[in-house]
Amino acid sequence: MGIIIIFSTIITYVIGSHYIDNPQIVVLITLFLAIFLFIIAFTVTQSFDKLAETNRLKSEFVSVVSHQLRAPLSNLAWAIEILMSGRIGLIEEQQVEYFKILKENSGRMKELVNNLLTVSRIEQGTLPLKKEEFFLEDVIKNLISVFTPFAKASNVEIKFENSGSLPKIYNDPSQVRLVIENLLDNAIRYIKEKGVISIKLKQKNNDIYFEIKDNGVGIPQNDQKYIFQKFFRSENILKYQTQGSGLGLYIVKSIIKKAGGKIGFQSEEGKGSTFWLTLPIKS
Amino acid sequence: MKTILFIEDESALQKTFGDLLKQEGYEMISALDGEIGLGLAKSKKPNLILLDLILPKASGFEVLEKLKKDGATKEIPVIVLTNLEAMEDIEKALILGATTYLVKASYSLEEVLEKVKKTLGDL
Numbered sequence: 001m002g003i004i005i006i007f008s009t010i011i012t013y014v015i016g017s018h019y020i021d022n023p024q025i026v027v028l029i030t031l032f033l034a035i036f037l038f039i040i041a042f043t044v045t046q047s048f049d050k051l052a053e054t055n056r057l058k059s060e061f062v063s064v065v066s067h068q069l070r071a072p073l074s075n076l077a078w079a080i081e082i083l084m085s086g087r088i089g090l091i092e093e094q095q096v097e098y099f100k101i102l103k104e105n106s107g108r109m110k111e112l113v114n115n116l117l118t119v120s121r122i123e124q125g126t127l128p129l130k131k132e133e134f135f136l137e138d139v140i141k142n143l144i145s146v147f148t149p150f151a152k153a154s155n156v157e158i159k160f161e162n163s164g165s166l167p168k169i170y171n172d173p174s175q176v177r178l179v180i181e182n183l184l185d186n187a188i189r190y191i192k193e194k195g196v197i198s199i200k201l202k203q204k205n206n207d208i209y210f211e212i213k214d215n216g217v218g219i220p221q222n223d224q225k226y227i228f229q230k231f232f233r234s235e236n237i238l239k240y241q242t243q244g245s246g247l248g249l250y251i252v253k254s255i256i257k258k259a260g261g262k263i264g265f266q267s268e269e270g271k272g273s274t275f276w277l278t279l280p281i282k283s
Numbered sequence: 284m285k286t287i288l289f290i291e292d293e294s295a296l297q298k299t300f301g302d303l304l305k306q307e308g309y310e311m312i313s314a315l316d317g318e319i320g321l322g323l324a325k326s327k328k329p330n331l332i333l334l335d336l337i338l339p340k341a342s343g344f345e346v347l348e349k350l351k352k353d354g355a356t357k358e359i360p361v362i363v364l365t366n367l368e369a370m371e372d373i374e375k376a377l378i379l380g381a382t383t384y385l386v387k388a389s390y391s392l393e394e395v396l397e398k399v400k401k402t403l404g405d406l
Binding site: 067070071073074075077078079081082085087088110114126128130 | 366
């Protein structure tokens with residue numbers, strides 16, 4: 001901004017001197033222009049500062065509120081757990097469904113709060129990345145076994161193709177797990193009838209390449225450019241499922257970026273989506 | 284009977300853990316703030332301490348530090364049970380002498396119970 005002001009002032013003086021004979025008038029015009037440009041620069045800078053401060057406060061607010069919400073949510077989850085365990089008395093058959101509703105919804109709130117906290121940390125640049133060596137294949141196999149009951153209940157088959165003998169990667173296993181978990185969860189949820197999810201894992205030069213393909217509802221062409229934005233959910237998804245915060249893919253992309261990888265996708269509405277990502281083998 | 288001192292200001296959790304630990308054959312002693320917790324640790328000499336970090340009067344970190352500096356209580360294993368999950372909090376607690384650090388939101392009740400039993404040598 002300062003350079004623009006100086007440059008404009010000099011140009012004005014030079015042009016003014018060329019066309020106006022009276023040097024005092026030239027100086028006055030140049031001075032007025034400089035003052036005018038300083039006022040604009042000051043206003044613009046103030047606006048940016050206010051915007052940055054508002055964003056910081058908003059992020060801090062989300063962090064504080066989410067953290068405060070965690071305490072009652074933990075209390076709720078454990079109270080429901082002990083009630084459903086039968087440890088302090090059997091629950092009536094009619095009550096079981098209601099306890100399941102309580103458990104499921106407290107789980108949804110917990111997931112939302114966790115996502116909000118993660119987003120807040122991403123925005124504040126405080127998302128921790130604790131790196132160590134591990135096999136990505138092991139994380140994927142574990143997640144597939146965890147998700148198999150959900151997949152079976154949704155009439156979805158999960159296939160895993162691994163090119164074998166892949167090297168370890170050096171990264172944060174819990175964050176990478178969160179990424180794969182999000183992608184696998186989305187893939188299962190957005191298959192509406194009988195479906196197949198194909199997962200591939202191979203080495204590509206100095207990276208490990210991961211791909212997850214589904215034959216689900218796909219992403220409409222017009223929505224594709226927004227898919228990694230916070231709180232965005234495609235219209236066609238909202239038709240089928242109102243649950244979901246729209247934070248998952250934003251978190252996924254942020255983690256992959258921080259982990260030194262890349263992420264992308266291809267999708268066609270009504271046919272399905274393929275999400276891929278790469279992670280460096282060494283940091 | 285083994286005793287467990289639970290230093291936690293949330294009465295709902297005191298109730299839940301009270302019922303759970305009693306079922307499992309343990310005696311639970313409640314402390315709703317850090318100062319009471321320290322006093323009870325010295326007087327009752329429990330077999331294990333479950334310690335929250337956000338507490339009134341004395342923070343969990345202060346309590347932990349004092350417990351580990353006091354000859355009467357330094358050998359009592361301490362499991363930190365909190366919703367704080369920043370790396371610096373975890374590292375600080377472990378350096379101060381916590382045996383285990385559990386983030387409440389990441390564990391089921393049964394999982395916490397398992398950790399308690401393992402620490403007490405009952406598993």
